Amino acid sequence: KMLVDGGAAVNIMPYATYRNLGLGENDLIQTDMMLKDFKGVVSPARGAICVDLTIGSKTIPTTFFVINRKSSYSTLLGRD
Numbered sequence: 001k002m003l004v005d006g007g008a009a010v011n012i013m014p015y016a017t018y019r020n021l022g023l024g025e026n027d028l029i030q031t032d033m034m035l036k037d038f039k040g041v042v043s044p045a046r047g048a049i050c051v052d053l054t055i056g057s058k059t060i061p062t063t064f065f066v067i068n069r070k071s072s073y074s075t076l077l078g079r080d
Contacts, residue, residue: 001073008078010035013064015046017074023049033065043068053077 028047053062
């Protein structure tokens with residue numbers, strides 16, 4: 001499940017989804033990005049990952065920030 005949120009400024013991927021892709025710690029791009037959740041809690045991203053995202057017939061390179069949070073979706077696609 002992907003949540004499409006036109007109000008989100010970044011793309012988010014929970015760490016569990018990241019691991020399901022067969023990727024490990026060495027595949028993460030290090031970042032100092034801090035993200036705020038809906039409750040206002042700020043936490044650092046574990047890193048970033050660039051993937052080719054295909055929706056319908058369109059494929060675009062997309063960067064996701066990987067977070068250590070449980071979620072009801074596998075990715076959150078923001079407005080970029």
